[in-house]
Structures are given as structure tokens and as C-alpha cells.
Amino acid sequence: MLTTSDLAQVLFTSSLQPSDDLSPDKIRTAIDDRLCSCDGDAAVCAAFVAQEAGDHPESFASRMRWALNAVTTAYRQAV
Numbered sequence: 001m002l003t004t005s006d007l008a009q010v011l012f013t014s015s016l017q018p019s020d021d022l023s024p025d026k027i028r029t030a031i032d033d034r035l036c037s038c039d040g041d042a043a044v045c046a047a048f049v050a051q052e053a054g055d056h057p058e059s060f061a062s063r064m065r066w067a068l069n070a071v072t073t074a075y076r077q078a079v
Contacts, residue, residue, distance in 0.1 A: 002042055004068065004071055004072060007075065008064065008067040009042065009046050010031045010034050011070060012048075012049050012063055013045045013048040013049060013052070014030040015030070018070075025074075027070050027074035028075070
């Protein structure tokens with residue numbers, strides 16, 4: 001079972017942007033697709049997050065906040 005933090009890391013590495021028209025379904029689909037491209041291993045996505053944090057520290061915090069909020073909203077509505 002993936003935690004909210006795990007799901008946010010997967011979403012962080014997706015191509016979705018905060019400016020996109022995002023529905024909970026789009027967010028969940030993007031997470032599923034990205035997780036599949038990481039061979040189902042959230043740790044692979046976490047490695048991409050670490051790389052991005054090092055390469056773009058100026059935008060890391062805001063994107064991660066967005067990802068956490070998006071995941072919380074998308075999965076709260078899925079229950």
C-alpha cells in the first residue's frame with residue numbers, strides 16, 4: 001500500500017502541471033501511468049524526485065506541495 005507521500009512522489013515525476021485542468025481521475029490516472037513506467041516501484045520514482053530536487057531546488061518545494069495537495073484531494077474523493 002502506497003502512502004500519500006509515496007503517491008505524491010510518483011505524481012511529482014509525472015508530466016502533469018499545476019496549471020493543467022486537473023480532475024481527481026486525471027491525477028489518479030497520471031499516478032498509475034507513471035508508476036507503471038517505473039516498473040511499479042515507487043522507489044524508482046523517488047530517485048527521480050531526488051534528482052529533480054538537486055537539479056532544480058528553487059522549484060522543488062512548490063511542486064512537492066502541489067503534488068501532496070493534489071494526491072490528498074484526488075484520493076479523498078475516491079473513497
